[in-house]
Amino acid sequence: MPGSGKSLLSSILKEKGYTVIVMSDSVRKRFEKDARHGERLMDYARRLREIYGEGIVARLSIEELKGREEKVAFDGVRNLAEVDEFSRLGKPLIIAVHASPATRYERLKRRMRADDSVREEDLRRRDMEEIALGIGGVIAMADVVVINDSTEEEFKRRAMEALGKLD
Numbered sequence: 001m002p003g004s005g006k007s008l009l010s011s012i013l014k015e016k017g018y019t020v021i022v023m024s025d026s027v028r029k030r031f032e033k034d035a036r037h038g039e040r041l042m043d044y045a046r047r048l049r050e051i052y053g054e055g056i057v058a059r060l061s062i063e064e065l066k067g068r069e070e071k072v073a074f075d076g077v078r079n080l081a082e083v084d085e086f087s088r089l090g091k092p093l094i095i096a097v098h099a100s101p102a103t104r105y106e107r108l109k110r111r112m113r114a115d116d117s118v119r120e121e122d123l124r125r126r127d128m129e130e131i132a133l134g135i136g137g138v139i140a141m142a143d144v145v146v147i148n149d150s151t152e153e154e155f156k157r158r159a160m161e162a163l164g165k166l167d
């Protein structure tokens with residue numbers, strides 16, 4: 001979910017030698033060229049899924065690999081159709097990062113990206129949009145869950161411990 005710590009996990013994976021492809025960046029590249037006036041990135045991604053199917057964002061992200069053969073992590077899987085797309089590359093391992101809504105909302109208020117809001121009702125609406133996309137199924141099917149409810153150092157320790165079991 002937004003604000004859970006996916007980017008922090010991605011930085012840890014990069015340190016471990018992974019190439020990290022941020023799925024929203026794959027969408028953002030098209031969004032800048034194709035979006036309708038005033039359209040939000042989330043609405044654009046939803047429209048892409050309606051036109052091209054639920055796995056489109058994964059397919060766009062896979063294109064980012066450009067034939068490279070290396071350890072890859074995809075940051076931001078939103079539904080099980082995307083997981084199915086990644087299955088074409090091999091058996092995907094799903095790592096979920098969990099933090100409570102209250103913790104995530106505080107983080108989102110502090111980071112203030114362009115698509116973040118300080119209004120709690122907007123944050124809840126965004127959560128519901130993410131759930132409608134199917135993220136709950138991905139979280140439920142995760143091979144590993146890393147809880148991010150404490151300090152950054154504690155999360156890094158937990159993530160490294162979880163990743164160490166996977167090597």
